[in-house]
Amino acid sequence: MPHVLVIGSANVDFTVGVPRLPQEGETVLGGALHASHGGKGANQAVAARRLGAEVRFVVCLGRDAHGDLIAEQLMGEGIPADGLIRVEETATGVALIAVDAEGRNQIAVAPGANLRLVPELAGRHAPLVAWAHVLLCQLEVPIPTVHWALATAREHAALTILNPAPAQALPDTLLSLVDCLTPNASEATLLSGITVKGPETATEAAQRLLDRGVRRTLITLGPQGVLFCDGTAALHFPAFPVQAVDTTGAGDAFNSGLAVGLAAGGTWEEAIPLANAAAALACTKRGAQTSLPSRAEVETFLRRLKS
Ligand code: RIB
Numbered sequence: 001m002p003h004v005l006v007i008g009s010a011n012v013d014f015t016v017g018v019p020r021l022p023q024e025g026e027t028v029l030g031g032a033l034h035a036s037h038g039g040k041g042a043n044q045a046v047a048a049r050r051l052g053a054e055v056r057f058v059v060c061l062g063r064d065a066h067g068d069l070i071a072e073q074l075m076g077e078g079i080p081a082d083g084l085i086r087v088e089e090t091a092t093g094v095a096l097i098a099v100d101a102e103g104r105n106q107i108a109v110a111p112g113a114n115l116r117l118v119p120e121l122a123g124r125h126a127p128l129v130a131w132a133h134v135l136l137c138q139l140e141v142p143i144p145t146v147h148w149a150l151a152t153a154r155e156h157a158a159l160t161i162l163n164p165a166p167a168q169a170l171p172d173t174l175l176s177l178v179d180c181l182t183p184n185a186s187e188a189t190l191l192s193g194i195t196v197k198g199p200e201t202a203t204e205a206a207q208r209l210l211d212r213g214v215r216r217t218l219i220t221l222g223p224q225g226v227l228f229c230d231g232t233a234a235l236h237f238p239a240f241p242v243q244a245v246d247t248t249g250a251g252d253a254f255n256s257g258l259a260v261g262l263a264a265g266g267t268w269e270e271a272i273p274l275a276n277a278a279a280a281l282a283c284t285k286r287g288a289q290t291s292l293p294s295r296a297e298v299e300t301f302l303r304r305l306k307s
Pocket of ligand 1: 011012013037038039040043094095107109140248249250251252288
């Protein structure tokens with residue numbers, strides 16, 4: 001079975017549907033409030049599990065009611081508790097999310113306990129890095145922890161995937177530990193200095209990111225698909241068309257599809273369609289973890305596309 005280790009965040013998501021996303025200083029009236037499980041790390045861990053991997057997840061949760069709910073949910077998904085760290089005197093992470101009528105979102109995160117995941121604490125789980133075929137990280141936990149995780153995975157020859165979300169500047173020393181960087185257009189723009197608008201500009205940005213040290217880039221372009229670049233080839237994979245109701249968690253589903261496909265020994269050409277299908281299906285349901293598909297759902301979807 002593929003082994004995927006996720007080191008990252010968990011949040012409780014409070015989501016409201018709105019007719020359109022608010023402008024700066026604007027209040028928009030929306031519908032009912034929905035509370036659900038989220039956080040990029042937790043979403044990616046749950047998505048990888050549902051796609052068929054054995055998953056370990058290193059995360060900091062507060063010792064509060066939200067932390068209890070998240071721990072219970074993760075274990076219910078079949079993710080062992082050995083990486084779940086409970087911290088005192090800091091609340092579990094929370095995200096406030098607005099989703100418009102076309103499924104686009106705006107997210108503000110109160111990271112809380114996620115910022116307590118410092119390298120000293122994550123380092124106690126180093127044996128999990130040795131266990132992993134693929135390490136998957138994001139940027140909702142302290143950057144030194146991401147750096148430690150990537151460097152340790154390199155020592156153990158695990159494949160490293162960094163989803164650089166939420167967007168922030170990163171040093172070349174960290175990027176050079178990344179086997180595959182998976183930014184969206186705005187993250188690729190920030191990290192490369194090249195404004196990414198579609199496959200052509202994504203190819204230029206990808207080359208720039210390779211120059212900065214990453215081994216491969218996979219830039220996600222929403223309905224325009226994804227652009228894979230490894231320095232010898234630039235391949236464009238079109239997106240699978242779906243009626244999007246909520247794109248929250250779609251990027252997380254994509255990263256997990258990629259991680260599971262590669263951890264199972266698949267090629268990039270095999271793993272990327274799996275990732276694309278998981279992301280497409282995640283757009284068709286509301287919420288983050290509520291929308292993440294099972295392996296069977298992804299395979300049925302891919303079969304229907306072929307027939
Ligand atoms: O990627 C989606 C996630 O971003 C949400 O679940 C929210 O918690 C934020 O972390």
